[in-house]
Amino acid sequence: MxxxxxxxxxxxxxxxxxxxxxxxxxxxxxxxxxxxxxxxxxxxxxxxxxxxxxxxxxxxxxxxxxxxxxxxxxxxxxxxxxxxxxxxxxxxxxxxxxxxxxxxxxxxxxxxxxxxxxxxxxxxxxxxxxxxxxxxxxxxxxxxxxxxxxxxxxxxxxxxxxxxxxxxxxxxxxxxPVATEIELSDIVFSSKIGRATKKSNPVFTKSGYEVVPNPASLFGESSPIIYFYFEAYDLSRKLLGDKYKVYCRIENSNGYEIEGTGKAFRTKKKMGETAVEMGTKIISKLPSGTYSFIYGIADIDEKILAKRKKAIYIYNPSIPLAEKTGLTMADVGDRSFVDLYRQGNTELDVEFDKMIYLVDKPEKQIYKNLTATKAKADYLKEIWIKTAAKQSMVGSVYRFIYLKRITEANFKFKSVFKDGWKSDRGRVYTLFGPPYEVERFPNSTQTIPYEIWTYSSIHGQGGVTFIFSDKTGFKKYEQIHSTLIGELQEPDWQRLIIKGVSSDYTTNPFQN
CATH class of the missing domain: 2.60.40.10 (Immunoglobulins)
Structure with missing residues (x-):
């Protein structure tokens, strides 16, 4: 028809x-x-x-x-x-x-x-x-x-x-419409996208492509690839240069990005006020469940300028679901940690990996030796409470803030090299939150790109700064100096941002 x-x-x-x-x-x-x-x-x-x-x-x-x-x-x-x-x-x-x-x-x-x-x-x-x-x-x-x-x-x-x-x-x-904002269309999940031909259904044709919709938004075993299509309008309201990035990621029900589905950012050249965006996400390894598909437009520095989301459903019966704990409230004890105890072994392992900035080698070994789900949850709870106490915070509250910063760091600092929270800037952001002030210095004839982050106070120490430089030119910012006691310090850091001068180290020794 x-x-x-x-x-x-x-x-x-x-x-x-x-x-x-x-x-x-x-x-x-x-x-x-x-x-x-x-x-x-x-x-x-x-x-x-x-x-x-x-x-x-x-x-x-x-x-x-x-x-x-x-x-x-x-x-x-x-x-x-x-x-x-x-x-x-x-x-x-x-x-x-x-x-x-x-x-x-x-x-x-x-x-x-x-x-x-x-x-x-x-x-x-x-x-x-x-x-x-x-x-x-x-x-x-x-x-x-x-x-x-x-x-x-x-x-x-x-x-x-x-x-x-x-x-x-x-x-x-x-x-x-908002006169100062980029506008995004709804997203269409598709079972097929290709160049339109004379045989194409006209109502499926958009901008020279045939986009066959998947109205059920159901993918998985028989449809392991999500094709998507959306449009962005009035790009100049936010974009100043001639390049931008398309932003697409899949999140689980807890708001965490699902890895292994493809890159979150893709660079595009701005051709006009309207952009037509198409792409794919591979979901063949995702367990069955409901996920959120986040899409939008970012600037070349991966700052999100406009975004929306839509639910998507995955049915992969051959992929095992996350193991359930089967624990009761009596097992949990502290009601504020109830969602921690609802996680299975795999989810607990992922959470512990994200606590890399909070634990030392002996604690890593202790967790590695644990096999029972409840034992793992108990140990994570113990670490959260102990770490939060050092900052005069409640354990469950600190856990929420820390994991939220992980998610935000992924948005802000993700690159082709690693997840955003694993980068130097992501580490600092996760541990200390957003800085009071950020000064960005782009590439110049004399210096490489660098950033100066300023915090009004950290652990009672006022006026703390962190310096990050992009030594490779690929937006791989590395920490080269900080005034915070216990952090990497290089008083002569200005020398390191001069073009042609290399540092005496290649990695941040304070990165666990």
Whole structure:
């Protein structure tokens, strides 16, 4: 099936749909005037007869909005329904064909804004539907002349079988533009992206590419690669140079970045005010679950200028889930650490790795010798409480702050060399938080790039500074000096930023 673009111009919309029900040819008129005819009238074709109740015929539904060159917005509605659903209908109606009638209703400000009714049929000759892993996938595109919340509801009903209609619902929000901000479209998760051809469905075509949506946002064993597409508008509102970075990462339910899915940043050249962004993420090794897909635009220094997120679902039954502890509140003791005790062995190991700046070699060896989940959780709790006490803080509060800084450091300082929190700047940020002041000195004819971080006070010592330099020219900033007692100190650090002068060390000796 192929759908044409519909335009809502505040006038009467008329749709005439012809289909067959129980051998009788019928014509349904979905006729309404926006704001005057209620949703009830739009469901007349879905009377109590000819319905399907015993089994679900709910479609997967998704949507997105984009800006057009004509200053209008475009709403796109995507739906899919598996061939197996048609196979079940065939079994129940004992006929050679199976059909589903769709009724789409879009409301805005509690008034009907657009509607459409259509049907999709499959015959028994459509190749073993019951064994098919395929789905019917299609889309509709509308023009919207102003921002707002658009509630999209898709009613589905199997033909020739009694019951009640099923439905799916999604909300598409077009935000009010902010004159000083970069605007991001919704993101489309796709099962395939390629150059558009004459055979491409026009409604799947964007900027010369065919983007076939995955309305279920479900990936995994049979779809190990996530294809994605989004657009960014008014880039000059934040970007000053001719280059920027596309930002995409996957986070777990705790807000931590999932590693092994691909780079978070990708450098692009600014070609105009609008950017079309496409890419992939590999999720073949992720266990089943719900994740967040974070996307946006950053400057060349990887400062996030605009970002959004969307839920994505992974089904990988062959990948084992994180081991559960099965511990009770009696095991936890301190209720403030309950989420720590809910973690399995793998998650506890990851958390301990992130505590590298807090533990010494004997403590590392002790943890390495632990095997029981509760023993590991108890030991981590002990370290958190002990470390927090040195700063007159509660253990669980310090743990939250520390892990939050880890996440922020990954955003701010990640490079092609290592995760952001593992870099020199990431270490300082994780231990002491954001500095009071940052002075950035770019590359010049005499000096290499360097930064001076100033903290008003650390451990009672006032006016603390850290100096980081980019000796390689690849944004790999390394600490070369600090005034904090116990940190690397090089009083003659100015000599190290002069071009052509190398330091006497290659790594920060205070990095564990």
């Amino acid at each position: 192929q759908f044409s673009t519909w335009r809502d111009n505040h006038k009467i919309i008329l749709s005439i749909i012809t289909f067959k029900i129980k051998g009788t040819k019928m014509t349904g008129h979905a006729f309404f005037q926006k704001g005057k005819i209620g949703i009830t009238l739009l469901l007349l074709l879905f009377s109590a007869q000819n319905t399907f109740a015993q089994s679900s015929v709910r479609a997967n539904l998704d949507g997105a909005y984009f800006q057009g060159a004509d200053s209008n917005y475009y709403l796109e509605v995507y739906y899919s329904i598996a061939d197996a659903v048609f196979a079940e209908i065939q079994t129940k109606n004992n006929k050679a064909e199976a059909g589903i009638v769709f009724n789409l209703v879009i409301t805005r400000d509690d008034s009907v804004w657009a509607t459409k009714v259509w049907k999709v049929e499959k015959t028994i000759a459509d190749s073993t539907l019951a064994q098919s892993q395929n789905s019917v996938v299609d889309a509709l595109r509308y023009v919207a002349n102003r921002p707002g919340k658009y509630n999209v509801k898709l009613y589905t009903r199997a033909m020739d079988i009694s019951g009640y209609p099923d439905s799916a619902q999604v909300e598409i929000e077009i935000p009010d």
